[in-house]
Amino acid sequence: xxxxxxxxxxxxxxxxxxxxxxxxxxxxxxxxxxxxxxxxxxxxxxxxxxxxxxxxxxxxxxxxxxxxxxxxxxxxxxxxxxxxxxxxxxxxxxxxxxxxx
Numbered sequence: 536x537x538x539x540x541x542x543x544x545x546x547x548x549x550x551x552x553x554x555x556x557x558x559x560x561x562x563x564x565x566x567x568x569x570x571x572x573x574x575x576x577x578x579x580x581x582x583x584x585x586x587x588x589x590x591x592x593x594x595x596x597x598x599x600x601x602x603x604x605x606x607x608x609x610x611x612x613x614x615x616x617x618x619x620x621x622x623x624x625x626x627x628x629x630x631x632x633x634x635x636x
Contacts, residue, residue, distance in 0.1 A: 536559055537556065537559050537560070540552050540555055540556050540559070541556070541590070544590075554581060554582070557580070557581050558573075558581060561577060561581065563576075563577060
């Protein structure tokens with residue numbers, strides 16, 4: 536079950552996957568000491584998100600996405616300022632509608 540939760544990825548919406556991971560790893564749950572008051576008894580341990588609830592790959596993806604968008608923005612500003620990296624909006628090509636080759 537833990538492996539399935541660790542491999543499960545949902546983008547764009549909040550889920551309770553982290554909570555389920557904490558429940559499955561909790562010593563009382565592992566020992567089988569579970570009843571209907573389990574969440575109330577262990578709320579302090581279970582309802583505080585941990586840093587390891589977010590997979591490392593998510594941080595890598597976020598960093599790459601941020602770097603990629605920053606790179607595009609930096610390239611655009613350099614071109615506007617007259618440096619040597621133009622954007623597609625400043626150059627023309629044969630792809631334009633109505634332009635003769």
